[in-house]
Amino acid sequence: MRISELSSRSGVPVATIKFYLREHVLHDGVRTAATQAQYDETHLARLSLIRALVGVGGLSIARVHQILHTIEHPPESMHELLGLATAPGAAAAHDADDDHDRVHALMREWGWRVSEKDCSTHASLARALQALDDAEFVLPDGALRMYQQHMEQIATAELATVPTGSPEATVRFVVLGTVLPESLLLVLRRMAQQEASARRFDGG
């Protein structure tokens, strides 16, 4: 199909498709003339994946590029592969100011192993905790532990369902299964808060 049909079938504007082609997150079509190319179902599938990652996933094009590269060139070890797939984007890179000691102390308290490889995630946790401090927001006693325990149970359940048949299926599942449910989890929490509020304060 031509780019105009690819646009109408995917719902992605032609200008955006051209941007994705330039950024190499969408593979080139088969050139049929100097200014024309043919696209197929693989382009449609890829566009729907990009839209999901950029839209609800809220990822940058650079991060989408990295994720698609991981799907196409999966590493050998399963743990390394999962690590790449769950790594935060460049925006969350290591910052010398982050308070890793605090994070490492928490991890030991929770019985989690402290791996220097995972420092970019540690930096994200340090920053999330710092943001609470900056806003002078003190978590109620036990709240952090309560959050950690629920997230540990969620992650354990998630890991148990990772397909291990082919690297591509694993990475696709882990990358999407990490990113896509994030919005879902946050909106479920807000809805659950509304429900709990109605129960407690609205005579429910």
Added chain:
Amino acid sequence: MRISELSSRSGVPVATIKFYLREHVLHDGVRTAATQAQYDETHLARLSLIRALVGVGGLSIARVHQILHTIEHPPESMHELLGLATAPGAAAAHDADDDHDRVHALMREWGWRVSEKDCSTHASLARALQALDDAEFVLPDGALRMYQQHMEQIATAELATVPTGSPEATVRFVVLGTVLPESLLLVLRRMAQQEASARRFDGG
């Protein structure tokens, strides 16, 4: 203090402070000359709150404006107040295309009341589910229910600790307690995934 001192003590650039003043998220100082004003500790406290909401909270200035307005003019009913505080921003406004029937059916299955007031949250859930469909990502059996149950337990624990002494304290706690832990929860999930992966695949 002058604006230059406010800037150095808060770590917020003068140009950004001026932007916050123009956007009315930071209250004016006391004017001492045509081009000079004095600021005090209330400005410092407000700047630290704005930084937390804009930074890790990732909120737009319009949303910060709305939240600060809610803190200053709290509604009368506690449930309404909690509703305002947890409402998503304008970006998540109601969209006629969203599949509310699917959301309402899920809510009934979970034993949650369906209130038309909360439709903007329903739209967010509809979109989060649609994004999974768009990416052709199928949640494993029972995953949605598992997420919902954990979020319900988290929300119930959170609601139990809301201070109800003054409207301002309540709104401040609910607004910040809704927004600020979002990053925390997501990073804890990613760390928990790394931990679970190490346990399962890395000989842990």
